[in-house]
Amino acid sequence: MSMSTLTILQVTIVFMIYIGLTCCLPFWLLNRKLRGFRLCVKLMLSYLFGNFYIINLVFALQLLHISNPVTLILGVLIPFFWVKAKFENWHVLEFLRMMRTELGKVLRRELGLKSLLFRVFSWIGAQVAGFLKKCFRVIRRNPVDTVLFLAYTALVAVMYGKNLINTFGYCTSDLPVHNYWINYLSRGKLFVAGVYPFGFHCMMYYIHAVSGVPTYVLMRVFCFVQTMFIHWALLFVLKACLKSRYIAYGAAGFYAGSLIFSGNTYLRFFNSLPQEFGMIFILPAVFFGFAYFKYRKEELVLAAAAADTAPETETAVEPQPLPEKKKQKKRKKEKREKREKKPLQITRSTWCLFGFAMSFALTLVGHFYDTIIAGLFCLAMAIAYFFRFFTKKYFGWVVLTVFASVMIAVLPMGIAFVTGTPLEGSLNWAMGVMSEPTEDGSGAATDLSDDADSEQEENVESADEGQSQESSPEAGETAGQDGAAGDKAGKETGETEEVTPPSLVDKVKNLVGTVDYVVRSYVFSRGFPLIRYSIYGCCVLLVVLSLVFFLWKKPDYGAQMVSVSLYVGLLSLLIISSRLGIPQLMDPTRTSIYYAYALPVLWGFTGDAILVILLSWTRRRWILNLASFAAVGMIAGVTVREGLVREPRVITALETNGAITCLTNIIRENDNWTWTICSANDELRMLEDYGYHYEPIDLLRKMEGIGRYADLTIPTKYIYFYIEKIPLDYYGTYENSGQPVSKEGAERALPMGSGLPLYYTENRWIIMSRMYYWAEEFQKIHPNEMQVYYESENFICYRLEQNVNKLFDLAIDYGYNNGAGTSQ
C-alpha cells in the first residue's frame, strides 16, 4: 500500500472520528433543543459543545489521575445517554423492562437470538435511514447551497490535501514538542513541560486514547481536519450573519483559493498546531456575541409586549389554607406536571451566551493568541453595540459570561499552577512584560513559541513570498516619505533634520501608510494595490453604510458592520504596534494570519451590505439571492481570468518521506520495545509509545578518538539507522545547502554543544556524512546482519539485527573517528 493511500485512509478515519465526536453526537443530543436556529448555527453550537466537553473531560480526568480509554469513553457515553434520555423523555425503566422481556423470550426459546439481533439492527437501520432522509431533505431543499458547500470543501481539500499526500513528515520543528506533551498525557502527566493551553493536546490525546490512532499520525494529518474546520467556521459565520445567501461562499472561497495572500498567512495551516486549532473558535465567539444582542433584544421586546397585554386580574378571594401534608403533596404534583408539560426551556439568547462562553473558553485553551484576537473582536463588538452593551439588561450577563468562560478555561491551568506545576516557557513570556519596540521599529518580540514562525519563514521560498521588507521598492512607495517611525526604506539619508510636529492629517496619513506598508509586506504576496486599498475603503464604507441600517431600524446589522470595520482597524493597529511604540502583543508574521482571515469577513459584509441596499426596493428574497449568486460567479470568474488562483502547495518537511515510511513500517512489523531508531531528532517523540530512540551524535561521540576501544551497545534486537544522503535544511539554509554526504563532511570535526542546533544546517551534513561512512564500514564487518532496509535518492535506512544476549559493539574504526577532524 502506498503511503499516500495510507495517509488518505488515516485522514478519513481521523476526520470521521473527530466529526463524530464533536459534531454528530452533540447534534444528535441537542438538535431538538436548538429548534428555531438555522442549520449552520446548530452545527456551530454542536461543534463548540463537543470540543468544549471533550477538552474539559480530559482535563478533569487527568487532574483526577483516572484518565484512560475506559473512563474517556464512559465519560462521553454515560452523560450522553443520560441527558438524551432526559431530553427525549425516554423511559429508561420501561426500556429496561422491555429488554428484560425480550431477553427472557430468548432464554425461553420463544424468540431466537438472530431474530432479536435482527430487530435491534432493524431499529438502528431505521434510525440511520431516518437520519439520511433528513439529510436528503435538507439537500433537496437547498441544492445550490449544497453544491456550493461541496465545491468550497473540495477547494480547501485540494489546497491543503496535496501537501498531505506528498509530504509525510512534520513541517515545523514545534511539532515534536507538542507530540511530546500529548505522549505524556497518555502517561497521566498533564502539563509535563509546564502549564500551557492544552486544549489541542487534550483533543489529540482523546482521539488517540479512544481510537488507537498513533499520536504521530494525528500530528501529521489533523492539520487537514482543523484547516477544514477553520474554513467551515468562516463560511458558517458569514452564512449566519449575512443577509444574502451566497456572498459568504464567494468571500470564503476567495480567501481559500486565491494567491493574493502571502505564504505567511496560511503556511501554518499545513501543520497541526494549537494556534490554528484555537483559530476555529474565534469567529463563532463573535457570531454568538452578535446573535446574543439580537435575540436578547427580541426577547425583551416580546416580554415587554406580553407584560403590556396581560389582562388585569380581579382580586380573588383567598382560598382556605391547606394542611401541611396536603400542601407538600400539591407542590410535588405541580412540579411533576410542570416537568412533564414543560421540559427544560433555554431561550435563544441564553444559547448564544453558552455559545459565546464556550468559544471564548476554547480560544483560551487553544492558544492565547487566539484569545487576543477574539478579545479584539469582542472589544470592537462592545464599541459597536455600545447602545446595548452598556445597559443593565446586557452588561451584567455579558460580563458574567466572559468571566465564567475565562474561569472555566483557566481553572485547570490554575489548579496545576497552584499545585506546583510551573508555567511553560512561552507562558512566562506572556506573563512578563511585552517586548519594548526597538529603534528601527522591527520589534524584538522573542516569544519562545515563535520558533515555528521563524522556521516557517526560512523553510518557505521567502523571496517569492514577498517577505523582504526593506529592499522592496514597492514597499518604499507607500511607506511614507518623511521618515515616519518604523519605516526603514524611507530613511535613506539618515541626516538629522529639524522636526516640526506633524499635523493630525499627516499623522493619519503616516499611520495609514505604515499600515499599508506592513500589510503589503506581511499579508499579501505581491503589491495588489487595488485589493489593499479596498481594505481601507471597505472599513470606511462599512461604517458609512451602517448608518443606513441604523436609519432603517436594523441596528443589529449596522452594529455588526461597525464591529467588523473596527475589528479590522484594531488588527491594523496590532500589526504595526511595534512601530507605534506600544507593547507588541504579537509578531506581525502571526498577526498577518488573523489579518488575512479577517479580510473575507470584511469583504463579505461590504458586498452583502451593498447588495442589500441596492436591492432594498424589492421584498423578493430570491432577487437578492440571485444577485449574490451572480456576485459569487463574478468573483470566481475574475479570479480565474486574472490568474489569481493559488496552486496547491507542497512544502518542505523537516523529515524525509523515507523516514516516515520507515517508521510506519517499523511500527507495523515489530513488537513494541524490541527496536531502536537512531536518527536526528523528530522521531524521538513519534515513537515514544512504541520503541526507543538514540541520537547519532551520541553514537559518534562515544567512538570519537578511541574508535573500537569504546564500549558502545544498544540493547534491542533491531536497530534502525536513519541517514540522510542529502541532509535536510533543518532550521535554515547554509552556503552549500543540498550537498550530499561526502568524505569531506566526514573529515570535519563533530559539532560541539547539545540540543537541536547540532542538527541544523552544516552540522547536520557533518553528522550525516560521519554516519554514512560508519554504516558502510559496519556493514562490511557484519554484512549479513546489517542490511539496507530502505533507500531512496536522498535517504537510506539500515537495519541491524543482533543477538540480545550478546550485543554488537557499535564502536568501530570507520576511518574518520580519530578525533582529529578539521574544524569548521
Place this chain on the structure above:
Amino acid sequence: MLSRRQFFTISLIMLVLFFLFQVTSVLKEQWNQYDKNEYAQTAYTKLSAGDLYRINRSAKTISESYVLLIGDAQEDALGKMVKLWCEYAKRDLLCCQSLEEVPWEEIPTPKLILLDSNYLDFAGETEQLAKLAEKGTDLIFCNLPDVNTIAENKALRELLGIFSVRKAEVQLLGIDLFEGFLLGGRAIYQVEEDAGEEEKKQQDLDLTVPWYEVRSGTKTYMLGLIDKEAYEAKNEKMKLENENFPSIIWRNSVGDGHVFAVNGNYMEDVTALGILSGMVYELEEYTVYPVINAQSFVVANYAGLSSESDDTMQQLYSRSQKAAFQDIFWPSLTSISSRSQDRPTVFLAPKLDYDTQEAPDGKQLVFYLKMFREGKIENGLSLYCTSQTPLTKKLEADEAFYKENVPDYTIRALYVDRDNEKEYGRIKQARALESVRTVYMGYDGTDAPAYYREKEVTKQRATQDGFVHTFSDNLRLRSLETALGYSSIMVDMNRLVMPEDIQEDVWEKCSERLASYTVTYWKPFQAFDKTTLSEGDQRIRRFFAISGTGSQYEKKDNRITLKIDSFDGQAFFILRTHNKSVSGVKGGSFREIEKHAYLITADQKDVTITLENDISLFYTDKG
C-alpha cells in the same frame, strides 16, 4: 417368539458380520509378506564406492574453492575432522604442516584457511596471517594456542578480535549456544543449582576455559556463562555484562576477511563438522550444500527370540524373556517410535549365548517379522553375542535359523558391536553377509558417521545413545544435523537383558528417558526424514555420488540455480540464507527446517530456487 423368517435374517446378518471381520484379518495375514524384506528392492541403488566423489588434494589440480589446512590430516584428530568435512562438503583440500610449506606460487590464493594452532609459529607468522585476512582470505582457528601466547602477542589478539585476556582460566556455569549458527535454535548448556543427580550428569562439556573478552568487530556464536553475582561480589569494582563473558566460538573482521576462533576442543570430534558448516554459512550471503537427510532409530540386540535371561526377566518383570520383550518392551518401543514418527530398524538377536543348545524361537521370529512388516520396520542381523563363539559359527547358526523359518528373507543391515569391529573385517566375505548392504556400528566421535565401509557396503554409526543424552550429545546432534542432516539413535536392548545396575537399567526408567529424549531433542529437526537403515544407505550412496553443486545466484531475479552431477533419482540439500526466504522450488520441493534454513529435495538434475527478501515494506512511498 421369532418367526422362521426373522431367525433366518438374524442368522444371515451375524454370518455376514462374522465374515467381514474375519476376512480382513485373514487377508491381512495372507497379504503380509513378512518373509520378504521390502527394503531389499525399494531402498536399492546401484551406486557404490566406485561412484564416490573424491575431493582433490593435489596442489597442481586443486580447484579455486579449495580449503587450505595448516595441520595434519592423517594423524591429528583435528586434521582428520577437517578432511572428513571437506569430503562431506565436496571441497578440495590442501594440507600443509606449516605456512612455510604452502606452495603459494603454484596455487590460487585460498579463500578459506583452517589452522591448527599446534602447527603455527605465532611469533613470526601472525603478521602473514593478518595480511591474508586483510586481503580477503577467511581464517578459522580450529583451536587456540596457549593463553600466554595470546596474552603476550598483541598482533595475535588483534587478529582474533580479543579485547582482553581477563583470566588464564575460568570455571563456567554453563555454555550458551546462540541460535542461527547451528540448526536447532538456541541451547543453554547449564545445570540449575537445585538440579537432581540425574540432571547434573548431563553436564559433560569442558567448563574450564581461558577468559577471552571480545568486542568491536566481532560476533559471538557460543558464550561461556559466568556466575555474575558471585563474580561481582568478589571483584567489587567490576560490573559484568553479557558482553564481558568469555567467548567460546566467535568471528572477528579484519580488512576484507573474517577470522573465526574456537576456544576449546570442539573440533576434535564429529562436532567439528557442523561447526565448520556453520562458519561457512556465516561467511556467505547464502550456502547450499548436499546432505544425507536420514534420521534412524535403531534397536540393537533385540533378544526376544530366546530365553537366556529368563531369571533376570522374571525378577524384574515377572515374566519370561520372550514374554517381557513381547508384552512390555515391544509395545513401548512402537509407541515411542510412533510418537516421534520414527522408522525403526530392529536388529534381532536370535540368541545371545551360542554355547547353549536352546534354539531360538521360530514362531517368535515370524511374529516379529509380521509386526515389522505391518509397522514398516526394517529387520537386520546383529553380530553381538555374549559367548565366545566365533562369528562365523554364529553367522552360520543364524543363517540356518532364518532359512528354516523365512527362507526368502534377505538381510540388508548388519549390526556390528564395538568388540566385533575388527573381527567383522575378517568375516565380511562370509556367505551369510553377501546380501548385507549397510553395516551399523556404535558411536565413535573420531570416525565418520556415514561412509563407505567396502566397495558395496556402507557404514552408518550411531550418533546418540537412546538412554543417555548429555550436553555434548546435544551439541553433536545439532552439529551433525547441520552438516549432514543425519542422526542415528541407538537403543541397545542388551542393557535390559543383562542389566548392570538393577535399579537403573529397568525398562520403566529407560523407556521414560528414551521417550523424553526422542520427543524433545529431535523436535527441531522434524523437517528431516526418518528412515530405516536401508533407506539411509540408499541416501548415503546418492549423497557421496554427488560431486558438489554448481550453484549460481542471480541477484536480479533473486534465484539460485542448482546443477547436480551424478544425479540418481533424488538428492537433498540444505539451503541457509540470511534475510531471505524460499518462495518456490522448480525441479523439486522444499521444507522449512527453521528460519532461513530449508531442506531442498531435488527431483531433477536442475533445480531453481526462488527467494524473496525478508525486508519487504508493506507501506511504500511509491504511487
